[in-house]
Amino acid sequence: MGRFFDHGDLRLVVLKLIADKPSHGYELIKAIETAAGGAYTPSPGVVYPTLTLLEELGYVVASEAGGGKKLYTITPEGEAFLVSNEQPVRSLFERMAEAASTSAAFSxxxxxxxxxxxxxxxxxxxxxxxxxxxxxxxxxxxxxxxxxxxxx
Missing domain, CATH: 1.10.287 (Helix Hairpins)
Known part of the structure; x- marks a missing residue:
């Protein structure tokens, strides 16, 4: 199997998940794995740099949540970016749902x-x-x- 996401896709998925619910990095990894039905689990080495990029772009802010964890929350700029990418985001989540429907990982x-x-x-x-x-x-x-x- 090739790459599950194309360049920039994970950024949109992570941002949408944060928009739905402020989250920690580990929660985002598990949310993506669940949304894809176990067909894809992003590594921390992919998710955390994506979170850093989203923070640098001003799309999310991180706050200390204790225990060395950061809680990521979307900003107004991030919300505007999501709105401007509504169709690609919808397509990505549809693709993950399709992968989940054919995956046996969570049987x-x-x-x-x-x-x-x-x-x-x-x-x-x-x-x-x-x-x-x-x-x-x-x-x-x-x-x-x-x-x-x-x-x-």
Missing amino acids: PQILRARENLKTALRLKLHGGQLTAEQIAGVAKALDDAAATIETL
Whole structure:
């Protein structure tokens, strides 16, 4: 799969999400992932520079929200920019909704199984000292699961 967004598209998506609800960077990453049905999850290395650019352009302002987090809020300039790009923004969100409708990433069965695996792994890894044999067994089980999934 190629790039999910073209140059400048993520800026519009992030700005629209902030217009809908002032957010932290992590919340924006999760909102985009959800809107795209898991078909795309932007990395922090893409989202945070986008937020910095939007701030430099005067489209958002960041305020300290405690714990080193910044809360981003849209400015009147950002709102005007969104209005002037209403059709491209609508098209981007339609494309994300279409991707979400065909994505299996958030299917209940896969979510349940993924959470079961994460829980079992967390309990095993944090339940005490593992022997070399146990570590090898966990690694083999994970490798086997990955190989099985790849062949589906």
